[in-house]
Amino acid sequence: MGTDQLLDLFTLEEKRKGESASASEQKHSDKQDTVKAILDGLGDLWDEQQYESEYDINTFMKSLINL
Numbered sequence: 001m002g003t004d005q006l007l008d009l010f011t012l013e014e015k016r017k018g019e020s021a022s023a024s025e026q027k028h029s030d031k032q033d034t035v036k037a038i039l040d041g042l043g044d045l046w047d048e049q050q051y052e053s054e055y056d057i058n059t060f061m062k063s064l065i066n067l
Contacts, residue, residue, distance in 0.1 A: 046054075053059075
């Protein structure tokens with residue numbers, strides 16, 4: 001697949017040949033609903049400090065020594 005085709009996978013407003021405007025609008029609406037559902041299901045993101053403490057390399061290295 002060419003890189004010019006890669007972005008086509010992520011466009012929401014693409015009309016296909018022979019497709020009616022109402023069918024295209026329905027697919028667009030369905031995609032928006034799907035994206036919204038996915039984003040709603042993610043929950044709250046962590047605070048930056050939580051990431052720093054969870055993925056601290058020093059803590060990880062110490063845990064390897066203590067095995």
